[in-house]
Amino acid sequence: MKNPDRTMERRSGISLWRQIADQIRRDIVQGRLGANGRLPPETTLAAHFGVNRHTVRGAIAALVEEGVLRAEQGRGTFVEQRRRLTYPIGARTRFSEGLRDQARDRRGHLLDHREEAADRRTAEALALASDARVIRMDTVSEADGRPVSRATSWFDADRFAGFAETYRELGSVTLAFRRYGVADYFRSSTLVSARHADDGDLDDLRLSPGAIVLVAIAVNVDPEGRPIQFAETRFAADRVELSVTA
Structure with a gap:
């Protein structure tokens, strides 16, 4: 050596x-x-x-x-020679669908949620007034029992009242949106970067200090083009690679 x-x-x-x-x-x-x-x-x-x-x-x-x-x-x-999962990021990004052929069991878990005033960044992303109320959800997604991503998402509290409880029940953002009449949605923007995992990422993704996470900051819109979700998702870089498609 x-x-x-x-x-x-x-x-x-x-x-x-x-x-x-x-x-x-x-x-x-x-x-x-x-x-x-x-x-x-x-x-x-x-x-x-x-x-x-x-x-x-x-x-x-x-x-x-x-x-x-x-x-x-x-x-x-x-x-450990486990193959990294490939997570596609495109116009119709879905956690469960994106990993369908790579993991048999795909599910999300609600870690925490609360209603809060939108900060400037969140209000702009969701096209809301500066004093609007939003629902914040912290979630972790697993593939075959391994945590692969941890996300913080924000939703318009007026349009999606009770969204966190619906997500807790269904374990899927896509299924939760359907309860609110949003049958389909699209990715309007994604910004990808990398950084060291913070304390929350270390705990919830079961990483050791010094681990790297890939960070995807994204906005999803409904078929009419109205923003419905602003999210920052952290992926464990040792377990997931991101594939960006047009």
């Missing part, structure tokens, strides 16, 4: 195990570790990073919890 400079920043305020977890993740992606599917022994990794085995063990445990690695008793630690 090549040993470029792997000096840990011991006074950076970032735990050593987290720094090592981040580096192992990068080294796997770049082909420097686990090229044959198996990680070197803990003692080798400890020497590689200049730390003790306990610190390496903590980093590996975090990556196992995240799903990047798989530990097998008596055999060692292996790179």
Whole structure:
């Protein structure tokens, strides 16, 4: 195993195990570790990073919890070779339909909801007055039991009163919209970026600190072109890739 400079920043305020977890993740992606599917022994990794085995063990445990690695008793630690899901983003973006051929069980769960005053960004996205009330929903979507995305969505509180309770019952934004007479809807805009997962993403997507999420900020409109949903969705980058289509 090549040993470029792997000096840990011991006074950076970032735990050593987290720094090592981040580096192992990068080294796997770049082909420097686990090229044959198996990680070197803990003692080798400890020497590689200049730390003790306990610190390496903590980093590996975090990556196992995240799903990047798989530990097998008596055999060692292996790179988890699960194929990333491809999530299409196009004119008719739907979570369940987009993953239909890739996951047998696809469902959403309501984490939290509340009614609040729309801030400037939300009011503009939904074409509402600056003092309008909106429903905010925080949700997490799973594919075959694995959380793959976490979203914050806003809806016009007048037009979609009780939307969060309807979503909780049906587990689908598309089905919930149908209850309100919106039989179809379309994606009018999507802005994609990437960043480190925040604390909420880490908890709800079961990621380890340092994990990357893909962020899609989108507006959906009804067939008449009226905005009906403004959403920011965070996808676990190790589990999902976004495919943008015209």
